[in-house]
Amino acid sequence: MGTQRRRRYLLVLVASLGPAIAAPAPAAGERINFVSCPIVRDTRSVPCWLSEYQGDLYYLTIQSDVSATVQPPMLGHQVLVEGVVSAAAPICGGIVLEPVRLSVMPERDANCNTLLPADDRYTIDFNPRPPGPSAGRLAFATDPAPPPASSAPPSGPQTFNVYFDFDKGVSFRHPADLVAILGMATRLKATRLRVTGVRGAHRLSDGTLLRESEAIGQRRANEVAQLLAGAGLKISTTVDWTDGASQADGVDDWQSRRVTVVLEP
Amino acid sequence: MRTLIWLALLPAAFATTPLIAQSSPAPAVSGKSQWWEPGDHGPLPAYIEYANPWGRLGIVNTSGAIATDGHPFFEAIGTNGRACVSCHQPGDGMSLALSSIVRRWDETHGKDPIFAAIDGMNCPNLPAADPASHSLLLERGLFRIALPWPPVDATGNAMTPEFTLEVVRDPTGCNTDRVYGIDGERHEVSVYRRPRPAANLRYVSSSRFGVTPFIGKTGQLATVDPDTGRPANMNMMADAREPTPKTQAQSAAHTHLQVSEPLTARQLEQIRTFELQLYAAQAFSTGAGALHEPGGPSGLGPQAMATGNDGVLGNNTTRFVFPMENKWADLPAGRDATERERNASRESVQRGHDVFFFRTFWISDAMHINTVGLGNPIKRTCATCHGMHMTGMDTANGWMDLGTTNHPWALEPAESPWAKKLPELPLFKVTCRADLPPHPFLGRVIYTQDPGRALISGKCEDVGAIVIQQFRGLAARAPYFSNGSAATLREIVDFYDRRFNIRYTEQEKDDLVNFLSVL
Numbered sequence: 001m002g003t004q005r006r007r008r009y010l011l012v013l014v015a016s017l018g019p020a021i022a023a024p025a026p027a028a029g030e031r032i033n034f035v036s037c038p039i040v041r042d043t044r045s046v047p048c049w050l051s052e053y054q055g056d057l058y059y060l061t062i063q064s065d066v067s068a069t070v071q072p073p074m075l076g077h078q079v080l081v082e083g084v085v086s087a088a089a090p091i092c093g094g095i096v097l098e099p100v101r102l103s104v105m106p107e108r109d110a111n112c113n114t115l116l117p118a119d120d121r122y123t124i125d126f127n128p129r130p131p132g133p134s135a136g137r138l139a140f141a142t143d144p145a146p147p148p149a150s151s152a153p154p155s156g157p158q159t160f161n162v163y164f165d166f167d168k169g170v171s172f173r174h175p176a177d178l179v180a181i182l183g184m185a186t187r188l189k190a191t192r193l194r195v196t197g198v199r200g201a202h203r204l205s206d207g208t209l210l211r212e213s214e215a216i217g218q219r220r221a222n223e224v225a226q227l228l229a230g231a232g233l234k235i236s237t238t239v240d241w242t243d244g245a246s247q248a249d250g251v252d253d254w255q256s257r258r259v260t261v262v263l264e265p
Numbered sequence: 266m267r268t269l270i271w272l273a274l275l276p277a278a279f280a281t282t283p284l285i286a287q288s289s290p291a292p293a294v295s296g297k298s299q300w301w302e303p304g305d306h307g308p309l310p311a312y313i314e315y316a317n318p319w320g321r322l323g324i325v326n327t328s329g330a331i332a333t334d335g336h337p338f339f340e341a342i343g344t345n346g347r348a349c350v351s352c353h354q355p356g357d358g359m360s361l362a363l364s365s366i367v368r369r370w371d372e373t374h375g376k377d378p379i380f381a382a383i384d385g386m387n388c389p390n391l392p393a394a395d396p397a398s399h400s401l402l403l404e405r406g407l408f409r410i411a412l413p414w415p416p417v418d419a420t421g422n423a424m425t426p427e428f429t430l431e432v433v434r435d436p437t438g439c440n441t442d443r444v445y446g447i448d449g450e451r452h453e454v455s456v457y458r459r460p461r462p463a464a465n466l467r468y469v470s471s472s473r474f475g476v477t478p479f480i481g482k483t484g485q486l487a488t489v490d491p492d493t494g495r496p497a498n499m500n501m502m503a504d505a506r507e508p509t510p511k512t513q514a515q516s517a518a519h520t521h522l523q524v525s526e527p528l529t530a531r532q533l534e535q536i537r538t539f540e541l542q543l544y545a546a547q548a549f550s551t552g553a554g555a556l557h558e559p560g561g562p563s564g565l566g567p568q569a570m571a572t573g574n575d576g577v578l579g580n581n582t583t584r585f586v587f588p589m590e591n592k593w594a595d596l597p598a599g600r601d602a603t604e605r606e607r608n609a610s611r612e613s614v615q616r617g618h619d620v621f622f623f624r625t626f627w628i629s630d631a632m633h634i635n636t637v638g639l640g641n642p643i644k645r646t647c648a649t650c651h652g653m654h655m656t657g658m659d660t661a662n663g664w665m666d667l668g669t670t671n672h673p674w675a676l677e678p679a680e681s682p683w684a685k686k687l688p689e690l691p692l693f694k695v696t697c698r699a700d701l702p703p704h705p706f707l708g709r710v711i712y713t714q715d716p717g718r719a720l721i722s723g724k725c726e727d728v729g730a731i732v733i734q735q736f737r738g739l740a741a742r743a744p745y746f747s748n749g750s751a752a753t754l755r756e757i758v759d760f761y762d763r764r765f766n767i768r769y770t771e772q773e774k775d776d777l778v779n780f781l782s783v784l
Contacts, residue, residue: 074635132623132648133623134581232478
């Protein structure tokens with residue numbers, strides 16, 4: 001936080017000196033956490049996604065497909081950005097955040113409506129997935145991993161963390177997680193399931209503590225437990241929930257938006 | 266008994282028997298003679314063509330001619346005189362064209378069983394034999410679908426939906442009726458929808474792609490096939506309420522045929538077996554000629570449907586949604602006027618395909634497409650959503666809200682003193698719970714003609730979401746969209762152009778229409 005505070009002072013100083021002097025770019029490695037409107041900048045191929053915070057424009061990701069690690073946010077909504085400033089060259093005019101975690105804020109915001117036309121000053125030299133049909137495979141699909149050398153059955157409690165978008169429950173992100181839990185329950189011959197929902201909290205770069213709604217941890221835990229039971233995992237189940245506010249420190253706070261599932265043999 | 270002109274009676278081993286000859290210009294069944302009455306008892310040939318405004322539709326039975334005598338799909342097994350075939354007519358691409366409905370009204374003076382009070386009227390309490398009582402069927406091809414309100418889960422227990430439902434406008438009177446209304450004795454909500462084609466179901470019900478115990482777009486539980494215990498792809502119906510051809514048949518027998526007893530296991534298996542071997546697609550185009558011939562596009566014609574692979578994603582340049590291999594691009598001018606016109610039509614179809622497949626535009630604010638990790642908006646093409654190889658459906662869990670039933674995009678005449686035509690469909694106000702996230706594009710108060718999938722799931726995000734239709738046999742079964750709001754193929758194109766501000770040129774629109782007409 002100290003770095004960010006110093007930078008804010010610097011910005012005030014720069015502003016007082018007039019427009020001829022630009023604010024220094026944030027330093028590589030600096031963590032940036034903010035909520036702002038996303039911006040779409042079209043290119044000759046796929047659009048870029050950007051967001052502006054304290055006078056700096058950040059590159060978030062590009063349009064790709066469902067296999068992308070970082071999936072674009074949504075106009076009409078603000079986005080919670082949690083990232084680390086990269087030393088890489090700007091993309092689409094934006095400072096690159098790598099890694100970056102994006103979460104669409106659930107409430108609508110009509111001010112988030114900026115779609116910039118393609119501009120030849122901004123090109124992207126990577127294009128894993130064109131805007132039209134693909135070449136036949138997902139952009140970020142990896143080759144199947146080789147089978148494990150030994151197929152020793154799992155033993156002992158097995159823990160899964162399922163992560164969520166801000167203030168949201170189960171969504172398109174979760175079928176693979178839930179299927180993995182079901183598969184492990186079968187292999188483990190699980191007899192007991194513990195589901196703990198966490199209400200997430202986020203320390204933003206301006207010092208604000210951004211908290212999810214009060215009941216979200218409980219709602220997530222109940223939903224995950226009900227879905228697993230509905231899919232056939234009908235074993236002794238404990239559902240609990242907790243508040244992650246005390247852990248928010250601005251470092252990977254997205255991990256507080258989660259449900260932890262423990263399977264016991 | 267109808268007079269059928271059979272174009273061919275083919276051996277059961279269809280898959281290995283070329284059907285090229287059947288696509289050449291030939292007499293086809295047309296007009297009154299192509300209507301199948303329940304209990305007609307004639308066989309449905311292994312291959313038959315039916316005339317439609319764009320040419321001829323071909324029907325293929327890969328197991329050979331179907332003996333319809335005693336067959337539960339073709340017999341009036343309920344109490345109202347209907348059979349499955351009543352609303353799934355071979356000549357209408359196994360759906361029911363508005364033109365056929367109107368013709369049946371005229372021919373039978375409204376006595377055909379398709380006009381049964383239970384759903385062939387705007388509401389069962391209206392006067393019989395009055396065209397006004399059947400206006401939605403006679404003007405838009407819509408049947409009443411009565412669903413429990415509040416929704417019930419798989420075990421029949423009432424669910425607590427995420428929203429309340431109020432009737433804002435009730436032109437049919439049914440949703441405010443003391444018996445049939447949402448607060449009436451039966452606790453039903455009435456929506457009005459087109460019958461879906463009961464052909465090409467091997468594709469429609471395929472679970473080979475993207476089907477898990479959890480719905481890919483929402484993470485919620487997928488509906489399960491009661492016979493196998495496995496999750497279904499949930500593409501069978503407009504609201505995905507039934508998972509398989511068998512469960513759909515059982516439900517339809519109860520609600521549409523008004524059977525006194527549930528269908529037997531044998532009857533259900535007969536229906537399932539029939540539907541899964543049945544293929545329908547346009548076979549001959551008045552402009553482009555034969556759609557299946559040596560050296561032609563491999564993805565056109567009913568024969569292509571019969572031999573294609575199901576459960577395949579086609580939104581890519583390896584499989585394609587509707588493979589045409591560029592066969593109709595840059596054709597020679599032609600030796601005479603007939604060939605020149607045909608080749609010009611074929612080139613238009615090819616261009617229409619390319620617009621469908623490659624022409625990008627911004628897809629925005631569409632629930633279950635802009636919300637599944639692609640971003641809002643996305644710069645993509647028609648094939649992004651219509652990606653299932655050979656059908657143009659979504660591969661699995663294919664419901665989306667494109668605005669066909671939700672405000673502000675759904676088209677109904679404005680209510681005003683100057684309007685010559687009044688709104689025909691009901692309008693509901695959906696108010697989503699304040700303690701849950703709002704619908705990402707429509708907020709917590711939504712106005713809709715048909716809440717679609719939300720009437721089954723109880724989810725606010727599903728309001729107005731409708732399962733994507735297959736593209737096959739479009740020429741034979743106007744009008745389009747689940748609420749019959751597009752009277753013509755051109756109106757489909759115009760809807761998308763307006764909805765997504767695509768700005769198609771007139772040439773692109775014409776080419777798209779020609780492309781859709783040959784599927």
